[in-house]
Amino acid sequence: MSEPEQPDNETKSETQKPATGKKPPPSRERLQQSRRRWLRTALLTGGVLGAALSGYLPLVYAQKKRLRPPGALDEKDFLSSCIKCGQCVQVCPVEAIKLADLVDGFGVGTPYIDAREQACDFSCDAVQCILACPTGSLVYKKPAFLGVRKGAPLAAAPILKAKEKDPEPTLNLTERIGVARLTRPEACLAIQGKGFKGQVRGASFKGLLRYMEVDRWKPIRVSDHPYDLAECDLCVRECPVKGAISIETVFAPDGSKRKSPVVHEPCVGCGVCEMICPVEPTCIVIEAREVWNT
Amino acid sequence: MNAFLTRRFFDQIAVMFGREAKKPSAISEPAQKIHVLKRATNKERLQAAIVAHENAARVHTWRNRRWAVLLAANLLFTFSFWFDIQILEGALTASRFIGFHLIDLNSALQVMLAHKHIIVNLVIGTGTVLVLWLLLGGRSFCSWVCPYHLLAEFAEYIHLFLVKKKLVTDQNIDRRLRTLSWIVFAVLAAATGYTVFEAISPTGIVSRALIYGPGLALLWVLALLVFEVFFSRRAWCRYACPIGLTYGVVGIFSPVRIKYKLDSCFHEGDCRKVCLVPHVLDTVIKGRAVDTEVPIGPDCTRCGLCVDTCPTGSLSFDIKGISRLL
Numbered sequence: 001m002s003e004p005e006q007p008d009n010e011t012k013s014e015t016q017k018p019a020t021g022k023k024p025p026p027s028r029e030r031l032q033q034s035r036r037r038w039l040r041t042a043l044l045t046g047g048v049l050g051a052a053l054s055g056y057l058p059l060v061y062a063q064k065k066r067l068r069p070p071g072a073l074d075e076k077d078f079l080s081s082c083i084k085c086g087q088c089v090q091v092c093p094v095e096a097i098k099l100a101d102l103v104d105g106f107g108v109g110t111p112y113i114d115a116r117e118q119a120c121d122f123s124c125d126a127v128q129c130i131l132a133c134p135t136g137s138l139v140y141k142k143p144a145f146l147g148v149r150k151g152a153p154l155a156a157a158p159i160l161k162a163k164e165k166d167p168e169p170t171l172n173l174t175e176r177i178g179v180a181r182l183t184r185p186e187a188c189l190a191i192q193g194k195g196f197k198g199q200v201r202g203a204s205f206k207g208l209l210r211y212m213e214v215d216r217w218k219p220i221r222v223s224d225h226p227y228d229l230a231e232c233d234l235c236v237r238e239c240p241v242k243g244a245i246s247i248e249t250v251f252a253p254d255g256s257k258r259k260s261p262v263v264h265e266p267c268v269g270c271g272v273c274e275m276i277c278p279v280e281p282t283c284i285v286i287e288a289r290e291v292w293n294t
Numbered sequence: 295m296n297a298f299l300t301r302r303f304f305d306q307i308a309v310m311f312g313r314e315a316k317k318p319s320a321i322s323e324p325a326q327k328i329h330v331l332k333r334a335t336n337k338e339r340l341q342a343a344i345v346a347h348e349n350a351a352r353v354h355t356w357r358n359r360r361w362a363v364l365l366a367a368n369l370l371f372t373f374s375f376w377f378d379i380q381i382l383e384g385a386l387t388a389s390r391f392i393g394f395h396l397i398d399l400n401s402a403l404q405v406m407l408a409h410k411h412i413i414v415n416l417v418i419g420t421g422t423v424l425v426l427w428l429l430l431g432g433r434s435f436c437s438w439v440c441p442y443h444l445l446a447e448f449a450e451y452i453h454l455f456l457v458k459k460k461l462v463t464d465q466n467i468d469r470r471l472r473t474l475s476w477i478v479f480a481v482l483a484a485a486t487g488y489t490v491f492e493a494i495s496p497t498g499i500v501s502r503a504l505i506y507g508p509g510l511a512l513l514w515v516l517a518l519l520v521f522e523v524f525f526s527r528r529a530w531c532r533y534a535c536p537i538g539l540t541y542g543v544v545g546i547f548s549p550v551r552i553k554y555k556l557d558s559c560f561h562e563g564d565c566r567k568v569c570l571v572p573h574v575l576d577t578v579i580k581g582r583a584v585d586t587e588v589p590i591g592p593d594c595t596r597c598g599l600c601v602d603t604c605p606t607g608s609l610s611f612d613i614k615g616i617s618r619l620l
Contacts (some may be wrong), residue, residue: 007357040526041468046520048475048494048534051514055493064517080408080487083401084498085388086506090375098501102510106488109502109511109617134388135405136413144412152376 004208041187055105066104066112067178067271067288069097069206070120071130071138075289077146080136084109088129094208094219096120096271115271115286122160122240122270123210127173140172150289150292154178158268159242162212171241171268178269179290180235180245182261184283189232190247191260198231199223200278209238222276235273235284240268245273265292298584306574306591309543312470315576318584325585328556331582344562347605356598356611360438368441371505379588386439386501387492388419391496395419398501399427399544400537401498404491404510407483424544432545436531436538437570437597442496442515446528449519453527465526467533470574476536496530497537528548538595552590552600553612556583563599565609575600578608 013167026034065075069088072078088111089097096118097111104110111129113120130138142148157170185191200222208219227234239245244267250260261284262271271286295302298320309315321329370382371389378445383390387401397419406412427435443548456462479491483532492498496518516532531538545551554577561580566572577583589612600609 037466037468040465041471044467044473044526044529044533045474051476052479052490052494055488055490076487077409080483080489081405081411083388083397083405083489084502085384086494086502087384087388087390089382089506099506099509102513106490106493108493108499108509132383132390134384134390134397134415134419136411136416143413145411150331259388 007225009055018139031159034116042294043163055108062153065288066100066110067115067269067286069111069113069138070127070173070268071128071133071140071175072177073137073139073146074140074149076137079106079138081135082110083135085134086111087132087134088138091128092120093119093128093130094118094210098243102235104215106250113271116276116282117273118207119218119273119275121209121272122162123217125160125163125171129171141174147173149291151293154268155265158244158266161240161242162210162216164242173268176268176292178286179292180263180267180269180271180284181275181287181290182284184265184281185260185281186278188261188283190235191258192235193259194232195228195230196278197226197228199226200234200276209272210240211274218268231259232278233261234276234278238272238276240270240272242270244268252280267292296322296585298325300576301479302584302588303591307546309381309573309576309591310539310546310593311469311473313404315573316501318583319603322585325556327349327379328586329581329583332561338342339405340560344560344603347560347562347564350605356602360597361444364441364444366467368438368501371501371509375505379499380482385498385505386441387495387498394422396423398497398510398537399423400540401489401492401495401585403480403540404483404489407480408482408487408489427541427544428548429550431550431596432543432592433538433541433594434545434550435541440497440537441500443531443595445500445515445519446522446531449522450528453523457527460481464522467526467529471533472535472539475534476539491536495537497535531570532549542593545596546586548592549572549614549616550596551603551612551614552594552598552609554578554583554588554590555608555610556586556588558606559608560581564603564605568599568603570597570599 020085068078073081075142086099089099098114100107100110100112103259104109130140136143144292152175154174154176158173159169160171163169180190180250203223205223208223209222209225210216210219213226214220214225227266233247235247243264244259245263247259248262249257249264254259269286274282274286279286300578302318371385374382376533381392386398388397392397395415395418397416399420402416402420405416453462453464482490494514496515499515503509503512522529559578561578563578565578566575569575572592574594577588598611601611
């Protein structure tokens with residue numbers, strides 16, 4: 001510590017280079033300097049560590065769950081393996097994937113999907129984000145040593161409605177990222193027997209969706225595709241996965257028959273139903289990381 | 295490499311991990327001769343030369359080249375995404391160069407320690423980057439690519455201006471802190487299962503901000519820069535960043551380095567004043583050089599500021615084994 005190393009001492013030590021091997025005892029000033037230096041070192045250490053560990057806070061408060069891109073590992077494994085490079089963001093044709101910010105703590109820079117703003121509509125056909133992931137945070141199939149939560153695996157490879165006529169109609173996806181749930185049935189147009197006419201989500205909505213009858217390879221704005229439906233079935237109509245949701249006749253609590261969207265096991269949690277729901281706020285949402293309970 | 299340089303080689307590794315640079319215990323015969331001769335130099339002529347150097351126009355050749363490379367590398371990331379030219383996709387933590395995986399060594403290390411599972415692409419990308427920086431000089435990553443380095447350089451100009459005006463002083467910090475922080479973050483990653491360092495790494499944050507747009511995380515970067523401007527010169531790069539140490543270790547084995555020639559040196563010490571890591575330039579202090587030609591140690595970022603500022607050309611870029619052929 002007391003080595004005459006600071007540049008400003010350099011010249012001094014040159015001129016009064018002692019020939020003897022004995023070191024003079026350090027001056028009081030020198031001692032004070034070195035004590036202050038330790039203090040500063042401790043301060044910076046504390047500061048850096050404090051800032052680093054503050055990432056725990058959002059975890060402690062268990063903020064709202066993020067919907068991760070398809071193929072994401074379970075949250076804990078996802079956070080430990082994601083290298084925060086954003087390659088999944090770059091390959092997504094509808095730009096559904098965004099990167100989390102400071103408020104996500106350790107999750108800063110990790111990808112998530114805000115389904116209401118832009119859902120994953122699988123218009124890439126091949127789950128490109130999984131292909132792009134360099135660290136295995138997004139995987140087609142989990143490595144054997146990672147546990148699989150009950151209800152998370154899909155019973156069968158999901159059939160993409162858009163690819164139904166292709167020789168290989170399925171998506172390479174083994175687990176769901178969430179499950180759709182009708183959270184506000186009282187506002188649902190289908191349940192009320194109402195239709196829908198016009199632009200879903202208004203003219204300013206920027207969300208994209210692939211419409212096979214328009215262009216298989218170029219998703220267009222939802223606002224550029226107005227609807228005229230006698231009975232609203234948008235969540236069923238636009239769901240990209242075959243058999244994931246349908247309009248069924250159900251019994252209401254008062255015993256009367258009515259129509260209602262019903263979610264089925266093939267639901268992968270992509271969020272198109274949440275994006276396309278014309279009611280504000282949405283009647284159907286994706287419960288991120290939820291599993292299928294029978 | 296003779297015995298004096300070999301001893302210095304290992305000495306400089308210890309210095310990189312935080313030990314103070316010490317006077318050499320033994321100096322080679324030819325170097326000894328030059329040291330003796332230098333004492334007999336005409337002091338007035340030397341003084342005149344030093345004054346002439348102080349009044350000479352500043353040279354920024356290497357700095358400008360380096361900034362151009364740094365900006366080009368980072369903008370290539372940005373443009374690859376913005377204009378979908380797909381040359382360099384991803385961010386500095388991990389990317390693909392025309393399809394080839396590139397993964398930052400420190401980020402890879404954090405992920406491997408936290409996740410405890412390594413997939414093939416991760417190995418390929420990390421290996422590629424390891425070979426790349428072995429060839430290019432280890433910490434040259436810091437000065438030639440890291441976007442935080444550039445921001446910190448601007449902050450350093452402000453800091454030095456304030457120091458000149460006597461408004462602030464540079465509070466130096468124990469360099470062993472960086473080794474400690476490397477260990478602490480490695481242990482934290484392994485123990486908590488979160489890539490804790492990645493959450494605060496200004497390199498990652500700035501890189502992502504350049505590509506995917508700014509976010510609140512830049513506030514942390516700003517706080518670091520404020521600390522560097524008002525309290526401690528280049529504090530993050532000098533005393534805290536584990537990425538620098540990781541690439542420093544790679545630099546131990548790299549053939550690209552700065553070479554010091556003793557005979558022409560003025561010992562006026564300007565190189566140490568501009569240097570991010572002046573402890574690697576202890577050899578330029580009068581009487582310290584162990585040989586007539588001394589390669590600079592692994593903690594050197596190969597930024598070339600010393601090469602630009604040296605009035606006598608005593609410091610120059612050197613590629614071990616190849617420079618002689620050229």
